[in-house]
Structure formats: structure tokens, C-alpha cells
Amino acid sequence: MTRAAFCVFQVRRLALSVSLMATVASSGVAFCASVSAHELTDQQRSTAQKVASAGVPLSELAANAPDSYTVKSGDTLWGISGLFLRHPWRWPELWGMNLEQIHNPHLIFPGQILHLDTSSGRARLVMGKPLGATTVKLSPQIRKSAMETTAIASIPFNLIEPFLNEAVIFEGDTLNGAPRIVATQEGHVLLSKGDTAYVRGDRGQNTVFRIFRQATPLRDPSTHEVLGYEAPYVGTAELVRTGDTQSDISGKADVVPDTFIVTSIRQEAGVGDRLAPVVTQQYENYAPHAPQADMAGQIVSIYGDALTAGQNQIVALNRGASDGMERGHVLALWHDGRREIDSTDGHRTMMKLPDERHGELFVFRVFNRMSYALIMSVKEPVKVGDRFTQP
Secondary structure (H helix, E strand, C coil), X not given: CCHHHXXXXXXXXXXXXXXXHHHHHHCCCCCCCCCCHHHCCHHHHHHHHHHCCCCEEHHHECCCCCCEEECCCCCEHHHHHHHHECCHHHHHHHHCXXXXXXXXXXXXXXXXXXXXXXXXXXXXXXXXXXXXXXXXXXXXXXXXXXXXXXXXXXXXXXXXXCHHHHCCEECCCHHHHCCEEEEECCCCCXXXXXXEEEEECCCCCCCEEEEECCCEEEECCCCCCEEEEECCEEEEEEEEECCEEEECCCCCEEEECEEEEEEEECCCECCCCEEEECCCCCCCCCCCECCCCCCEEEEEEECCCCCEECCCCEEEECCCHHHCCCCCEEEEEEECCCEEEECCCCCCEEEECCCEXXXXXXXXEECCCCEEEEEEEECCCEECCCEEECC
């Protein structure tokens, strides 16, 4: 079997352990990647090369890090690493990920046992190999096990999946020129799933659409510049019949709109709502990593109608691809220190207390000038204007 053929076989059929893959990477033996090298960031590549066998300093371990852990259904790499690390997003170092695993890290399955190895003075997770066990030669083989075959995800994917199509930042107010609902099914003011909607506007060759309310501008909290437009998601609709023009007896031409059926609904649709084509999303298992260059900014908005946000909610950031933001970036949330008067110095000097770090963000969708992020952890309510930096 050629090396290329073995690589395809390995990626598609096998789930090799982290310890085995790290051994291959650290020994200098060539290994295959499921994606081309240009899809990896320089920092991901550097991290993979530097920590394939190094692990993390013992000072990075959580206070009550267990000696071993059995992977369970519903676990995530972030959650498991949070048991062992003070900063869970550093799990690629704890696991000793190589190039393939940095991009495609879900090689861990329920039922596998993880052991914390600190024998070298640094911490590493070793899979299925108790400390002090005799080293044996491992060979690739097809998995034959009663354990579940669904690999665990990097983060709780169910928290962001609904927003991959629903949460959209439009470049410019493009929805103003998008197809629009001009009339509803007879006897209906608002439309639910299964109802008929009549639509006018240039839809091109598209037949499946998302329905949005009127878009509102998102402004930078500091400069007040419009960075993009966000529209509340309503649902989806599919073309049933193409409209045209038809003439009555007198020869007068009447406009006949397209006929759509509402196929799913988040909130009731109505006249004036706009349609945007459904786009294909890449449902990737994103690998958390810190920005390679300096990154700092502010929260522009909280998705939905809330004034503040907490853990597992979505926020929009005033940095995007043009600023170097990437999917998978982990960012630190900061709470601005309040201003108080020093009542002890006799002069009532005004002070500003230090800013305090109080949470972490995980960027899962990136637009040109803005991004959406999931609040992974937070101590205090998050509000518009709060700032973020590198972790």
C-alpha cells in the first residue's frame, strides 16, 4: 500500500490515539493530513510542532486535576480539558496534537480512558495507557469495540449549530434589495409553517431561502461606524410556483408574484419580511487557538433582545477577517474597573479600579469586519461595549 493510500485509509477508517499520533509526530516520521497545509494557521502549525511531545507546564494544571478520566457520551474536548487545565482552550498542548489533529481533533471516543502523565515534569494526557505500563508497539487496525463510534466534539456544537444559518451579518444593507413577502395566504395576517407566502423580487436561480426581518445597522461602540447589518431570523421558505404577468380581458397586464411555502419558522412571518438564499455551511469541529497577532476589540451587540448576556449566549464582535480574526479563536473577556473616590487621602482623588478578566469567548463565525462568538465562561453579565483581548 502506498503512503497516500494508507493516509486515506487512516483518516477514513481509523481513530488513532492521541498518544500514538503524538509519538509519530515527535519522532519525525511523516504523517498525512486530512486537509492541505494552507488551511492551518502559522500558530496552529507552530503549536503542533512544538508541543507534540512537550505537554504543558504543571502550573497550568487545575487545582483538582484527576489522575485519570473515562470519556463519556456528551463530553467535549473543551469540557474534558477543563477538568485538567486552568485554561481549557490550551487543550492542543495538553493532548500533544499534531497537524492533522489541530484541524480535525475529534479522535477521542466515549469509553476511552485518559491518564494524566506528569512524569517528565510537564503534563500530558495519555490515552488508554496507565502510568508504569509496559510500552508496546502499536499498529493501525480497524476499530472493533462495543464503545460508541461517534467521536466527541471540540466544543458543545449544539450551542452554535442553530446560529450557523440564523445569525448573519450582511455587508451593507443588502436586504433592502432582496426578495420580499408582499402578501399572505388568504385569511392570514401572519404566516406559520406550511402557510403560503407571495413574494416579489429578483431571486436569481435560488429556490430555498431564509426569511429575515428588516436589518438594523451594527455600530462600533467607540467609533460609531457602521460595521454591518444584522437582521432577526424568522424562518425558511421554498419556491412552489414561479410568478409572471398575465393579462385580463381588457389586455391590461397584472403582476403575479412568486408563490412560496413556509417550511420552518422561528417567529411568525409577515408582509415586508425579506428573503436571503440558504448558504452551504461547513460544519467543522473547530480547534480552539489563541490569535497569532495582537487582538483587541469590543462587543457590538448581544444576539436576540437581551440587554446583557451570560454563558452559552451569542455576541457580535467588532473584529472580523480583515482584522485577522479566525474561526476557533479564543478571546478573554474583560470587565471595566469602576471609578471611585479615594475617601482616605483627604483630597477625594478620583480613581479607576483595574479591569478584571471575567470570561472567555469562542469565535465560531467570521465575516469581513465582524464576528460571532459563543460565551464559554463568564463571572458577570456581559453587555455591549465590554472589551476582549487575546487570552
